[in-house]
Amino acid sequence: MKYLLLAYGDQTDWDAVDVNSPEFLAACKFYEDLAAELTATGELLGTEGLAHPALSRTVRRTAAGPVASDGPFAESKEVLASFAIVDCDSHDRVMAIAARIVDAVGETVEVRPIMAGPEDVRPDS
Numbered sequence: 001m002k003y004l005l006l007a008y009g010d011q012t013d014w015d016a017v018d019v020n021s022p023e024f025l026a027a028c029k030f031y032e033d034l035a036a037e038l039t040a041t042g043e044l045l046g047t048e049g050l051a052h053p054a055l056s057r058t059v060r061r062t063a064a065g066p067v068a069s070d071g072p073f074a075e076s077k078e079v080l081a082s083f084a085i086v087d088c089d090s091h092d093r094v095m096a097i098a099a100r101i102v103d104a105v106g107e108t109v110e111v112r113p114i115m116a117g118p119e120d121v122r123p124d125s
Contacts (some may be wrong), residue, residue: 002045002087002114003094007107008078014052027105031082034100038086043097047084081107085114 017024031049038044059068088094098109113120 001091001094001116002085004112004114005084005086005094005098005101006080006110006112007082007084007101007105008110009081009107011053011077011079014079014081030101030104034097034104035084038084038097043086043088043093045085045087047082049082050080053079078108 031047035044035047054070057068057070059066086094086097088097094111098111101107101109115121
């Protein structure tokens, strides 16, 4: 089954990040190594880090039509920092991958199954 992994970080940490710090470089190395491992097993379908939320735009429907605004979708203390799409043989496997990310870099990881068909729209479908 395919899953979307969404990694979130704290907005304050994001604003204060030093791209030359040992912590940031270690996190980057962890993600590079994990991507290489999951590519080798055929589980990684794609992954990217995301730019600072201040560079984001949100498009919403209004009575006048679609309107774009600055910033992320919702006000939050957490920032969506990266995403990955993986194809794992089991729920246990994807949860183990998410736990490794949390252990290594401390980010919160949301695991979202990707719909394979209409039966995946709701848990009771």
